[in-house]
Amino acid sequence: MLQKRIDDQPTLSRQMVREAQDILHRHLKDVGLKQTAQRDTILRTFLETRDHLSTDELHRLVQRKDAGIGYTTVYRTLKLLAECGLASEVAFHDGIARYEHQYNRRSHHHMVCTSCGSSVEFFSQEVGQLEQEIGRKYHYLTTRHTFQIYGICEDCRKKNQASRTI
């Protein structure tokens, strides 16, 4: 169940983690919420992974650092991260909400293997242009779009072929 990410640095620098934390802290202040150790831990854990995480998966990772942090707090913190632009939800259409880093990332889209659930990211400026164009045409003020491609990855096709010849 690999969720390949094909751009940016393998791990975020200490500098970037600090910047992300500042963004969160400013957002908390702006909306009258409080800074907590749990929220910081969750943010740091989130930034450390390169994958597309469900709330449940992130919760499991967070628990390795602080077993006392509950699912609910992870859930609420992911919403906060999305609010301040550090995370964004990606729907892979399998009934589970996933989040990925948003801070400092190029706009991209996903191609998902419907057999094993793995995904690759790809870039396409055409899609963004299309959003603008269609919005203008039908007088919508567009805010975002989703574009996903579904199919079967090479590995799964090979496996499938192998099992058939047995």
Place this chain on the structure above:
Amino acid sequence: MLQKRIDDQPTLSRQMVREAQDILHRHLKDVGLKQTAQRDTILRTFLETRDHLSTDELHRLVQRKDAGIGYTTVYRTLKLLAECGLASEVAFHDGIARYEHQYNRRSHHHMVCTSCGSSVEFFSQEVGQLEQEIGRKYHYLTTRHTFQIYGICEDCRKKNQASRTI
């Protein structure tokens, strides 16, 4: 909550309804299932609307024709219709699965208003080409894609502006 459809005829001709019914009946035979009055009623009701229906909405429409038909049967029949290509699921990202006619329709995409939930359909051949191109590049055998644009429609912007000036 209009779900505008911008192509094909306003209502399906008797001829097309019959053809669709034939497709369903053939599919049932192919997979060893049985023809029933309920399935026919559900298909006809589905074809009569031009909207993107949730299972619940279709169930309500179906009940006007035959109050004895249950939610479960509608749910299962929609899956059957999707299997034989008469319907396809569209995810508007609000947590509810919707279905639309697929038979004899041009490939299209949706732009959804996040304020009132209405949607318009648009056509873009570029998106299908992109699916092919990206699939080739990363060695996926692509099967389908989803592309949705989200934004605020003209009506909602006007309403919003009006309420602000009061």
Place this chain on the structure above:
DNA sequence: GTCATACTGAAAATGAATTTCATTTTCAAC
């Protein structure tokens, strides 16, 4: 340090999707 306010997390609630199961219906073979 005080105290109002927000946070936390376990548990409960929610709600759409799906499954179960007893009963009824279909349809192919006779």
Place this chain on the structure above:
DNA sequence: GTTGAAAATGAAATTCATTTTCAGTATGAC
């Protein structure tokens, strides 16, 4: 037309991710 195995039906129960509640705890402005 009857029969009977297989499938269909629909009410109810279940599942499962998400969201809310609430009683106890921590934060941070003063």
